[in-house]
Amino acid sequence: MDDKNNQAGENPPLVLDAIGIKKVYPGTIALQDVDFKVYGGKINALVGENGAGKSTLMKILAGIESLNSGRMVLIDAEGNREDVNFHSTRDAEDKGIGIVHQELNLFGDLSVAENLFMNKERTKFCNLYIDHSAQVKQAEKVLKTLGQDINPEIPVRDLRLGQQQIVEIAKTMINAPRILIMDEPTSSLSIPEVRVLFDVMKELKNNGVAIIYISHRLEEIREIGDYITILRDSRIIDSGLVKNMEMSEIIEKMVGRDPTQFFSGQAHKTGEELLKVKNITLPRYGGGFTLDRVSFNVRKGEVLGIYGLMGAGRTELLESLMGSINNAEGEIWLAEERLDKMDVKNRIEAGLVLIPEERQREGLFLNLSVDKNLTMSSIRNFTKWFHILKNRELKSVKEMINAISIRVASPDISIRALSGGNQQKVVIGKALLTNPKILLMDEPTRGIDVGAKSDVFEIVNSIAKRGFGIILVSSEIGEVCSMSDRIIVLSKGKITAEFEKSEIDEEAIRKASEIGHGIAVSA
Amino acid sequence: MLKNTGKRSDSAPSVGMVLLKMRSLIAFFGVFLVFVIIAPNFLTSSNLISMAKHSAIWAILAIGMTYVIIGGGIDLSVGSIAGLCGMLAGGLIVEGLSLPIFGIIIYFHTPMILLIILFIGVLLGAFNGLLITKLGVAPFIATLGLLYMARGFALLRSGGKTFPNLVGDPALGNTGYPILGSGTILNIPLAVWIAIIIAIIAAYASKKTPFGRHVYAVGGNEDAAKLSGIRVDRIKMFTYMFSGFTAALTGLILSSQLVASHPATGESYELTAIAAVVLGGTSLSGGRGSIGGSVIGALILGVLNDGLVMVGVSSFWQTVIKGLVVVLAVIIDQYQLRKQNEAALKQQSTVTE
Numbered sequence: 001m002d003d004k005n006n007q008a009g010e011n012p013p014l015v016l017d018a019i020g021i022k023k024v025y026p027g028t029i030a031l032q033d034v035d036f037k038v039y040g041g042k043i044n045a046l047v048g049e050n051g052a053g054k055s056t057l058m059k060i061l062a063g064i065e066s067l068n069s070g071r072m073v074l075i076d077a078e079g080n081r082e083d084v085n086f087h088s089t090r091d092a093e094d095k096g097i098g099i100v101h102q103e104l105n106l107f108g109d110l111s112v113a114e115n116l117f118m119n120k121e122r123t124k125f126c127n128l129y130i131d132h133s134a135q136v137k138q139a140e141k142v143l144k145t146l147g148q149d150i151n152p153e154i155p156v157r158d159l160r161l162g163q164q165q166i167v168e169i170a171k172t173m174i175n176a177p178r179i180l181i182m183d184e185p186t187s188s189l190s191i192p193e194v195r196v197l198f199d200v201m202k203e204l205k206n207n208g209v210a211i212i213y214i215s216h217r218l219e220e221i222r223e224i225g226d227y228i229t230i231l232r233d234s235r236i237i238d239s240g241l242v243k244n245m246e247m248s249e250i251i252e253k254m255v256g257r258d259p260t261q262f263f264s265g266q267a268h269k270t271g272e273e274l275l276k277v278k279n280i281t282l283p284r285y286g287g288g289f290t291l292d293r294v295s296f297n298v299r300k301g302e303v304l305g306i307y308g309l310m311g312a313g314r315t316e317l318l319e320s321l322m323g324s325i326n327n328a329e330g331e332i333w334l335a336e337e338r339l340d341k342m343d344v345k346n347r348i349e350a351g352l353v354l355i356p357e358e359r360q361r362e363g364l365f366l367n368l369s370v371d372k373n374l375t376m377s378s379i380r381n382f383t384k385w386f387h388i389l390k391n392r393e394l395k396s397v398k399e400m401i402n403a404i405s406i407r408v409a410s411p412d413i414s415i416r417a418l419s420g421g422n423q424q425k426v427v428i429g430k431a432l433l434t435n436p437k438i439l440l441m442d443e444p445t446r447g448i449d450v451g452a453k454s455d456v457f458e459i460v461n462s463i464a465k466r467g468f469g470i471i472l473v474s475s476e477i478g479e480v481c482s483m484s485d486r487i488i489v490l491s492k493g494k495i496t497a498e499f500e501k502s503e504i505d506e507e508a509i510r511k512a513s514e515i516g517h518g519i520a521v522s523a
Numbered sequence: 524m525l526k527n528t529g530k531r532s533d534s535a536p537s538v539g540m541v542l543l544k545m546r547s548l549i550a551f552f553g554v555f556l557v558f559v560i561i562a563p564n565f566l567t568s569s570n571l572i573s574m575a576k577h578s579a580i581w582a583i584l585a586i587g588m589t590y591v592i593i594g595g596g597i598d599l600s601v602g603s604i605a606g607l608c609g610m611l612a613g614g615l616i617v618e619g620l621s622l623p624i625f626g627i628i629i630y631f632h633t634p635m636i637l638l639i640i641l642f643i644g645v646l647l648g649a650f651n652g653l654l655i656t657k658l659g660v661a662p663f664i665a666t667l668g669l670l671y672m673a674r675g676f677a678l679l680r681s682g683g684k685t686f687p688n689l690v691g692d693p694a695l696g697n698t699g700y701p702i703l704g705s706g707t708i709l710n711i712p713l714a715v716w717i718a719i720i721i722a723i724i725a726a727y728a729s730k731k732t733p734f735g736r737h738v739y740a741v742g743g744n745e746d747a748a749k750l751s752g753i754r755v756d757r758i759k760m761f762t763y764m765f766s767g768f769t770a771a772l773t774g775l776i777l778s779s780q781l782v783a784s785h786p787a788t789g790e791s792y793e794l795t796a797i798a799a800v801v802l803g804g805t806s807l808s809g810g811r812g813s814i815g816g817s818v819i820g821a822l823i824l825g826v827l828n829d830g831l832v833m834v835g836v837s838s839f840w841q842t843v844i845k846g847l848v849v850v851l852a853v854i855i856d857q858y859q860l861r862k863q864n865e866a867a868l869k870q871q872s873t874v875t876e
Contacts, residue, residue: 348752361744387731
């Protein structure tokens, strides 16, 4: 491993050396024997599948979580080594470590300057008075070093998403950190915004800041990464210079098997038309359209992939189909039945069911047990008059647990005890128990580990084979491409392209997804 | 996997868990036993019956409240609804329903009066429900509004005076109202029987019917409930209507026991009902709890109330003690929840991923 660094012939300063890090959560080991080196003035990329332990490692470095065993050593400019042990983010900040989280942690109604100085306000008169003008002045300075022309006095709510992300970075810059952790900062940005972010990162790097960069998008890491560390199943698999590693090598090490084998996507035999959607239009608050005359159909046994960038209207489309957004216009036909005037309950009875994007927020009842979660949408099928037939319910629950291999100690265990992947399977099982004809799946593999991911794909394949129609929405282009029989691309609420299985081409899909984003698109 | 080294540690948590889960019942018997020992007349049948009567009223209120709270809401208006319904019932007996347009006054038979008042209770609950589901008013605010309004109407009904002597007039055919409060079957007060019947039905519905399941779902995660095809608004409406029903019933029983309707009747009863619900282990954040627990909670409060009086504890100290008991119950509840989660995680960790 280390020899790869030396091959490069350069000698960047080591700023942080984590040795033998171990972190245990009740029931799982999140990190084991992790050695992680961070170099100053470099972009240190950290990659791994969901659940590999990236976020846990970052949380430990940033003082959000404490480690169970191992050492963290900070090395200052003179080469002095200092053992550190953080008890809070404040500790880590004091030692020059800042973190930019994947989700924005901003106060929308407060101004940019107030956000930047949250909990580190510039004060006068023994903390009795916040020196607003000093904060604004310094905020301006920081934003300028980031090359951004943002007025520090306006509320964060009024900024574009990309600008908010920059504010998030600026927040950490107030303390002039030596190490900056960035956890998937590009996941919600448009392409031009990503470019701006990369410029900012290069600027910081030139100033000697060590950046730890976490991303799913390997292309990005190829472009700006210097060092790469690969995590898998709570352990470090490999580390070294980015330019010395092949893309396929990285993927293989991340996933633990041949990437071409990973997605079990296959063409399905499709039958007659099942779902027909005509001119779905959803007005946007403040003018324009979130969905603009979207029409398509789904056949029996077909997996229709929908790809689009953040904000393209993917989730809104599925929610409009399901009826949980109910101000959309347009026609929805399932077989011979018109659904668009029905409420959610009737649409479920007609054979439509949604597996929502955020399973904990929209899919699960954390106060209830696994079996009650599973039958929540279909309890009427296990009821005589008004009496729940517990035996019949339990029988179906057990069958479903076996059918989609949910790993539970017992059906009446609290849903909270399950891993993300198993929770996701419960959400899928709940949907399948309604005997649907069409399954709407919104990011069904988000935030679950590799094993559960391939299980989910297997479920998709097997239900497609049984004649269900499936709409699969995903922001992982590889997933969409390999799983779908047909792909439609959404951009700014419009369908911009459609690809049959034989014509699927990642590059073309990507281009179609950027139409209308202010980028010149050829062809 | 996680091997236990201690001999007892495998079985100890489960025994501890069972004790924790049954803590309200244990607390009830504990409190009961203490008073049996220190209060000489505690075990006399007259005292037991009077205690049962008090507890029954709180239990009825608490049962309605439990549905609302499990469904993620709160109903602060029940005490006022009880007061208003008592006044309306008293008014119907004493003054009848006067229709000046036709120049007549209608006197209803007593069973009819009961039905009318119960229906009014349901309507008042529906008013809460509509404010909350259709107009998006927070449950706390909506029911606080009705708390004031219903109390105001109760005072307006008689100009603040009491309707005394609700025995009715044989000539008008509206006698028999006091039976509700003082009648007995097998020497047990009618109110207690009513509480038992309502408790059984409510407990059954909460555990064994889709409706009950849906109440827990709505209280646990409203968004997920909507996406699961549950008609959330309907479920919420029903919980408030049921709470209105139990409040009206309470108002009827109270005025019947006193053979008089006073506009201040039922003041702060909403808080007693909430205390009983919380004592029974129902979470105020919704989605968790049981009818049985609330009934036991009401019993604990009833026993404490009468027992402390018999021992001669000043009413000021009684209030302090009741407050302490409620707080203590919530602390133990949090502890149980944590232990329960840990146990579930441990159980799940034996499954190989």
